[in-house]
Amino acid sequence: MSEALLQVKNLKVYYHVEVGAVKAVDDVSFDLGFGVKMGLVGESGSGKSTMALALMRMIKPPGKIEGGQMVLDGMDLVKLSEEKMRQTRLRKLAMIPQGAMNALNPVMRIDKQLIDGMLDHGVFMSKEERKTRVNQLLEMVDLAPKVAKMYPHELSGGMQQRVTVAQSISMEPDVIIADEPTSALDVVIQRQVMDTINRLQEKLGLSIILIGHDMGLMAQTVGSLAVMYAGRMMEIGETRAMFRDPLHPYTQLLIESLPVLENKGVFSGIPGITPSLLNPPEGCVFHTRCPKAWDLCRDKIPAFSEVDPGRWVACHLHTA
Amino acid sequence: MQRGQGFKGFLNYIRRNPAFGGGLVLLLILLLFSTVAGFFVPKEGAYPLAVKSKQPPSEEFRFGTDSVGRDLLPTMIYGTRMTLSIGMIAGVIGLSVGTVLGFMTGYFGGLFDTIVKFLVDVLMTIPQFLLLVMIASSVPDPDKMTVWQMGLVLSIVAWVQPTRAIRAQVMSMRERAFVMMSKLSGMSGMEIIIKELMPNLMPYLAISLASAVNGGVLGSLGLQTLGIGNLREPSLGMTIYWLRYYNAFLQGYWWWIVEPVTVIAAIFIAFLLISIGLDEFANPRTRRTV
Amino acid sequence: MSTPLLELRNVTKIFGGKSDYTVALDDMTLVLEEYFPKIIAVVGESGSGKTTTGMLLLGFYGPTMGQALFRGQPINELKGADLFQFRREVQAVFQDPFAVYNPFYKVDNLLSIPIKNFKLARSKAEAHELMVDALERVGLRSEETLGRYPHQLSGGQRQRIAVARALLLKPKFLITDEPVSMVDASLRSTILKSLRALNQEFGVPILYITHDLTTAYHISDYIIILYGGSVMEAGNVDSIIRHPNHPYTKLLVSSIPWPDPDLPWGGSEELIQKSQVAFVPITGCKFAPRCPYKMDICETKVPDLFLPERDRGVACYLFRDNAIMPREELSNVFAV
Numbered sequence: 001m002s003e004a005l006l007q008v009k010n011l012k013v014y015y016h017v018e019v020g021a022v023k024a025v026d027d028v029s030f031d032l033g034f035g036v037k038m039g040l041v042g043e044s045g046s047g048k049s050t051m052a053l054a055l056m057r058m059i060k061p062p063g064k065i066e067g068g069q070m071v072l073d074g075m076d077l078v079k080l081s082e083e084k085m086r087q088t089r090l091r092k093l094a095m096i097p098q099g100a101m102n103a104l105n106p107v108m109r110i111d112k113q114l115i116d117g118m119l120d121h122g123v124f125m126s127k128e129e130r131k132t133r134v135n136q137l138l139e140m141v142d143l144a145p146k147v148a149k150m151y152p153h154e155l156s157g158g159m160q161q162r163v164t165v166a167q168s169i170s171m172e173p174d175v176i177i178a179d180e181p182t183s184a185l186d187v188v189i190q191r192q193v194m195d196t197i198n199r200l201q202e203k204l205g206l207s208i209i210l211i212g213h214d215m216g217l218m219a220q221t222v223g224s225l226a227v228m229y230a231g232r233m234m235e236i237g238e239t240r241a242m243f244r245d246p247l248h249p250y251t252q253l254l255i256e257s258l259p260v261l262e263n264k265g266v267f268s269g270i271p272g273i274t275p276s277l278l279n280p281p282e283g284c285v286f287h288t289r290c291p292k293a294w295d296l297c298r299d300k301i302p303a304f305s306e307v308d309p310g311r312w313v314a315c316h317l318h319t320a
Numbered sequence: 321m322q323r324g325q326g327f328k329g330f331l332n333y334i335r336r337n338p339a340f341g342g343g344l345v346l347l348l349i350l351l352l353f354s355t356v357a358g359f360f361v362p363k364e365g366a367y368p369l370a371v372k373s374k375q376p377p378s379e380e381f382r383f384g385t386d387s388v389g390r391d392l393l394p395t396m397i398y399g400t401r402m403t404l405s406i407g408m409i410a411g412v413i414g415l416s417v418g419t420v421l422g423f424m425t426g427y428f429g430g431l432f433d434t435i436v437k438f439l440v441d442v443l444m445t446i447p448q449f450l451l452l453v454m455i456a457s458s459v460p461d462p463d464k465m466t467v468w469q470m471g472l473v474l475s476i477v478a479w480v481q482p483t484r485a486i487r488a489q490v491m492s493m494r495e496r497a498f499v500m501m502s503k504l505s506g507m508s509g510m511e512i513i514i515k516e517l518m519p520n521l522m523p524y525l526a527i528s529l530a531s532a533v534n535g536g537v538l539g540s541l542g543l544q545t546l547g548i549g550n551l552r553e554p555s556l557g558m559t560i561y562w563l564r565y566y567n568a569f570l571q572g573y574w575w576w577i578v579e580p581v582t583v584i585a586a587i588f589i590a591f592l593l594i595s596i597g598l599d600e601f602a603n604p605r606t607r608r609t610v
Numbered sequence: 611m612s613t614p615l616l617e618l619r620n621v622t623k624i625f626g627g628k629s630d631y632t633v634a635l636d637d638m639t640l641v642l643e644e645y646f647p648k649i650i651a652v653v654g655e656s657g658s659g660k661t662t663t664g665m666l667l668l669g670f671y672g673p674t675m676g677q678a679l680f681r682g683q684p685i686n687e688l689k690g691a692d693l694f695q696f697r698r699e700v701q702a703v704f705q706d707p708f709a710v711y712n713p714f715y716k717v718d719n720l721l722s723i724p725i726k727n728f729k730l731a732r733s734k735a736e737a738h739e740l741m742v743d744a745l746e747r748v749g750l751r752s753e754e755t756l757g758r759y760p761h762q763l764s765g766g767q768r769q770r771i772a773v774a775r776a777l778l779l780k781p782k783f784l785i786t787d788e789p790v791s792m793v794d795a796s797l798r799s800t801i802l803k804s805l806r807a808l809n810q811e812f813g814v815p816i817l818y819i820t821h822d823l824t825t826a827y828h829i830s831d832y833i834i835i836l837y838g839g840s841v842m843e844a845g846n847v848d849s850i851i852r853h854p855n856h857p858y859t860k861l862l863v864s865s866i867p868w869p870d871p872d873l874p875w876g877g878s879e880e881l882i883q884k885s886q887v888a889f890v891p892i893t894g895c896k897f898a899p900r901c902p903y904k905m906d907i908c909e910t911k912v913p914d915l916f917l918p919e920r921d922r923g924v925a926c927y928l929f930r931d932n933a934i935m936p937r938e939e940l941s942n943v944f945a946v
Contacts, residue, residue: 045764221867498711519714
């Protein structure tokens with residue numbers, strides 16, 4: 001798909017430990033269009049957080065990008081030199097981290113933290129210009145100008161998260177990776193912060209990859225959804241279609257287990273436990289817990305294929 | 321915090337932590353030197369007028385001799401033994417008292433805690449060495465002070481640091497969920513201290529022991545170098561006192577200086593390495609959560 | 611009328627010193643009966659006082675004012691056999707699946723120690739039977755879990771063992787504080803199902819403390835909405851979530867992202883306050899500074915509970931034309 005802004009192809013990220021290689025991300029592919037919001041959802045051990053780090057090329061040893069490509073604007077991020085990658089971060093590809101409290105420097109005022117990234121990228125601004133830009137950024141995330149001179153600990157959790165959002169848009173990148181930006185926040189604040197992020201996305205026309213485990217948040221926010229499990233991509237599709245007619249059994253079970261107003265008192269989960277990433281099961285990585293698995297699932301890894309325009313799934317039920 | 325239980329886990333840990341291993345080896349060497357070597361070298365040589373004086377190291381006197389005719393080889397062997405013994409007595413008493421006080425005050429708090437805290441604050445503020453000098457000098461017949469007497473004097477201040485360290489650890493631990501769970505399971509306070517908290521604090525206790533023994537050695541050296549303590553029985557501090565008294569520097573008896581200094585340095589380095597090694601183990605960041 | 615099992619009587623809990631203090635709970639009264647096979651959710655955001663409520667009922671905090679009682683006796687004065695009975699009868703499941711385990715011991719300890727202390731088995735074999743049975747009830751196999759250390763199991767397994775412990779003990783009351791918030795979505799249902807079973811099959815009343823309205827809605831019969839240490843609304847969970855009365859409840863419910871793309875975030879614009887600094891006032895209704903319907907009286911006097919229906923109380927002057935109930939009688943809405 002050539003109109004994609006970001007193309008991830010067969011990405012592999014392994015962590016090499018004493019006893020072997022933990023396959024945190026194993027052969028994952030997806031495309032991100034221009035000006036779209038895509039959700040990357042998965043439970044613990046799915047590989048979604050590793051995916052976030054990999055996209056920013058921030059995987060540290062013993063982790064390593066084993067193979068695959070991440071093509072942004074014609075450049076393969078995997079092959080980029082560290083210097084060129086540094087220039088790409090924030091300018092073209094920015095991240096809103098989880099837990100703003102840990103991402104902000106506790107001894108630096110907010111205005112300095114907002115401007116720092118830009119200065120590092122060689123943007124020259126006079127004192128006046130800096131002040132204007134800071135106020136601009138604060139306004140875009142619905143923070144009062146007086147926040148500029150405050151320290152992170154003087155702000156509430158929601159306000160801190162807004163600051164990290166402001167940092168991420170400071171150079172108007174093409175892609176923003178939001179790694180569970182609201183998981184530490186209460187539901188009311190979460191909504192406000194997501195409102196802010198949505199508005200910014202529309203205004204600036206950038207693309208967002210929203211990473212998380214909250215399907216409810218995904219349903220309300222993103223246009224397309226990618227579901228990961230045990231390091232592999234299970235299904236990708238338009239959000240509404242995914243919720244109404246999930247193709248992959250994992251997606252089906254996941255959606256069934258979600259509490260909604262109608263199914264009060266009905267408790268259904270997914271039996272079993274997530275497999276070890278050190279020794280993943282043969283064949284389809286979900287087959288040990290899949291109610292619809294059969295012999296082929298045990299023997300052969302299903303190919304991740306496009307079964308309908310924009311709808312991808314890795315399941316023998318649909319691709320065999 | 322504790323994975324790979326048992327002896328195998330211990331060896332495994334040494335392999336991954338060279339500081340700890342190095343420190344243990346060094347300490348082992350010192351212990352062997354001060355104990356086993358003594359089987360081969362009689363103690364009589366460690367007293368004045370035992371042998372020819374002022375001899376540099378040679379075939380006959382491997383470690384040389386001092387100004388008053390002590391054979392420095394047995395002096396070092398038995399001296400190290402004595403100094404280490406004093407350190408250990410002070411350290412073990414200090415740690416025992418510190419453990420009891422640290423756990424009781426850290427867990428139960430209350431009036432007892434207030435009193436102990438006050439004592440600790442006082443002892444930390446006043447110059448401890450001065451206090452030791454005063455107490456050690458007041459011992460009847462300080463020139464004939466035994467190892468036990470010296471150890472007890474030093475333990476008067478040796479309990480302070482362990483108490484503080486353990487109390488702080490216990491206070492942070494008692495808020496943890498597993499302690500709450502233990503209470504909900506019907507365990508009493510003392511049971512929780514002994515069965516739940518203490519195993520988790522083993523590394524801290526070990527570190528406290530290492531530093532308490534180290535502190536005891538340092539304290540005894542300080543006192544003896546000033547001439548307080550038994551000046552006849554061989555110890556490292558006493559050796560230093562005498563070499564200064566007889567101006568070993570000016571006389572050029574380099575061996576008399578180098579030997580005790582080397583042994584003292586070895587003791588401190590050994591304990592330092594052990595502490596570093598244990599500290600890494602105790603630090604929660606080393607805990608793997610898979 | 612028999613003595614209630616647990617009670618908070620006009621409890622106020624304040625943390626901090628003279629100048630920089632926080633009122634975690636303000637004059638809260640709650641009566642929890644023994645044979646009451648219902649689940650009561652206590653819902654609020656951080657700072658609402660929900661965890662404090664649990665801690666007070668478990669005796670881990672002491673009230674600054676008022677009393678926390680177990681069978682009529684103040685909890686912090688319990689000693690000996692009475693204290694032992696308290697510990698036997700009131701149990702908990704906490705949020706963090708790792709922190710409840712002593713990393714030094716195998717996970718079996720979590721189950722075997724209470725069995726031993728409370729004499730639930732007459733032999734080691736019987737104890738083992740009890741453990742295997744409880745584990746099976748939460749969908750775990752004893753071969754895969756017993757004998758392991760906490761770090762060798764997943765978060766979901768550890769939390770399930772904690773729930774198995776509650777099933778094993780069959781307490782007279784179970785207090786759960788965010789039992790599924792640190793657990794994967796697919797596993798939440800299993801754990802909630804176990805809790806529900808404990809409640810329905812064995813008649814154990816449960817206090818379900820959480821910030822997550824969706825799971826609270828799913829598992830509980832009644833709900834108490836807390837804000838700033840005070841009760842905003844309480845009563846039947848169905849009516850409150852579907853038709854919230856209190857402005858704060860409306861705000862909460864409208865902020866829930868339902869996992870249904872056709873059910874967007876709701877609520878009116880005026881309600882979605884972008885409050886930069888949420889301070890909690892000392893007098894009057896705690897929510898007043900953020901409330902679009904604020905009246906003068908809201909700032910001066912704390913509202914009592916008004917009853918637009920018999921099974922729900924709203925602490926809001928917007929409903930002052932209804933029957934009034936003093937806040938001390940909060941628990942009456944559960945008796946319906």
